[in-house]
Amino acid sequence: MRILLCLLSEQHVPNLLSVHHFKPDRLVLVETGEMRRRHAAEHLLGALEAGSLDYTDRHEVQPLEHEDSLPEVRRALQEAFGRHPSAEWIVNLTGGTKPMSIAAFMFFSVMDASSIYLSGREPNLIRWMDGSKVEPCDYRPSIAEFLAGYGFPSRKPPEKVAEAEERARGWWDLARVLATQSTADGLIRFEDDRERGKARDRGFDLERRHLEPGAIADPDLLRAINMHFGLAEQDGVPTGKLDKYQTQFLLGGWLEVFIWGLLDRHRDALDIWDVRLGLEPTSPDTRVGNDFDVAFMHRYRLWMVECKTGSQEHDPGGDILYKVEAVIRQFRALHVRTALATTSDFLTDPRTGTIREGHRNRAASYGCALVTRDQVRAMAEADDPVDLIREALGLR
Numbered sequence: 001m002r003i004l005l006c007l008l009s010e011q012h013v014p015n016l017l018s019v020h021h022f023k024p025d026r027l028v029l030v031e032t033g034e035m036r037r038r039h040a041a042e043h044l045l046g047a048l049e050a051g052s053l054d055y056t057d058r059h060e061v062q063p064l065e066h067e068d069s070l071p072e073v074r075r076a077l078q079e080a081f082g083r084h085p086s087a088e089w090i091v092n093l094t095g096g097t098k099p100m101s102i103a104a105f106m107f108f109s110v111m112d113a114s115s116i117y118l119s120g121r122e123p124n125l126i127r128w129m130d131g132s133k134v135e136p137c138d139y140r141p142s143i144a145e146f147l148a149g150y151g152f153p154s155r156k157p158p159e160k161v162a163e164a165e166e167r168a169r170g171w172w173d174l175a176r177v178l179a180t181q182s183t184a185d186g187l188i189r190f191e192d193d194r195e196r197g198k199a200r201d202r203g204f205d206l207e208r209r210h211l212e213p214g215a216i217a218d219p220d221l222l223r224a225i226n227m228h229f230g231l232a233e234q235d236g237v238p239t240g241k242l243d244k245y246q247t248q249f250l251l252g253g254w255l256e257v258f259i260w261g262l263l264d265r266h267r268d269a270l271d272i273w274d275v276r277l278g279l280e281p282t283s284p285d286t287r288v289g290n291d292f293d294v295a296f297m298h299r300y301r302l303w304m305v306e307c308k309t310g311s312q313e314h315d316p317g318g319d320i321l322y323k324v325e326a327v328i329r330q331f332r333a334l335h336v337r338t339a340l341a342t343t344s345d346f347l348t349d350p351r352t353g354t355i356r357e358g359h360r361n362r363a364a365s366y367g368c369a370l371v372t373r374d375q376v377r378a379m380a381e382a383d384d385p386v387d388l389i390r391e392a393l394g395l396r
Contacts, residue, residue, distance in 0.1 A: 014094035029061050047141070144158075341369065
């Protein structure tokens with residue numbers, strides 16, 4: 001029987017990768033009091049289940065009350081080993097406190113066990129601590145696995161996410177047209193917020209009065225809208241019934257569709273995976289939902305892109321940056337990376353065309369990449385936008 005022993009800590013990905021790599025018959029999870037309060041073992045098992053590995057009946061939790069005491073750590077390890085002395089043991093030393101890692105290495109080095117380690121710089125490489133070998137781990141966890149490991153469920157069912165992505169796939173060409181011609185102005189206007197809210201929830205009958213002057217002046221854009229949404233044409237203007245999803249797209253949702261489709265199309269070249277649209281992870285403590293316009297995995301970290309269109313006249317101070325920080329604050333310990341993509345003018349200084357110093361400094365303090373309208377247009381117009389995407393999002 002092969003047993004993998006994991007030292008639980010705040011970061012579950014190294015343990016998750018080692019389980020997928022070795023596929024042990026049984027798991028032994030060393031859990032301190034603090035990790036027990038954080039439900040670390042429960043969350044790791046949930047993340048494994050999200051990745052189609054069920055260890056519900058093939059694991060045991062080894063409690064450890066004094067994680068900084070070498071004798072106490074040794075006692076806990078002896079207790080765990082004593083239950084399976086004849087098994088083949090693999091010990092992941094990546095997690096836990098330093099005394100836990102030291103004690104585990106000392107204890108198992110005389111037990112003919114394999115002690116391994118995964119570094120933050122090269123998280124996909126499994127290193128044997130005796131220097132005998134290094135093995136690449138090919139497994140790439142999904143966003144769902146990443147979040148489950150921290151106890152973040154999703155409000156939106158997977159089938160709803162898949163439906164939204166299927167719609168977006170059919171509308172991406174139109175989103176790209178909108179991106180190449182994007183301005184600070186919107187496409188659709190309503191008499192008041194009540195009419196706007198009703199249209200977002202139920203759809204509406206598109207008439208000439210609903211189109212902004214800039215949209216009416218662009219016949220290529222009108223033809224693209226008409227073709228994708230099957231609208232009738234009256235005096236050169238598309239008219240007809242739009243459902244709520246089409247309405248939300250024209251009211252600004254096109255930007256997240258464009259960014260999502262752009263990343264998904266170039267995921268291999270960018271070395272990213274699991275590019276998702278419209279996820280709604282929920283905080284395990286407050287059960288407050290968050291909206292991730294676009295999310296993906298890169299270098300075993302979660303990345304989130306917030307998308308904003310329109311003039312943002314209500315937000316001249318760039319308070320949307322505070323919203324990004326408020327959302328991501330709940331995920332700070334998860335090392336989530338963020339970006340804000342916008343077609344608004346609020347980010348840039350009209351005299352220089354560069355990002356305003358205050359916004360740049362605030363975004364830098366949040367670790368948030370800022371993607372301007374000019375960058376959005378350049379990515380939409382480029383035949384090969386990979387380098388532009390890397391630069392805009394800060395991908396390395």
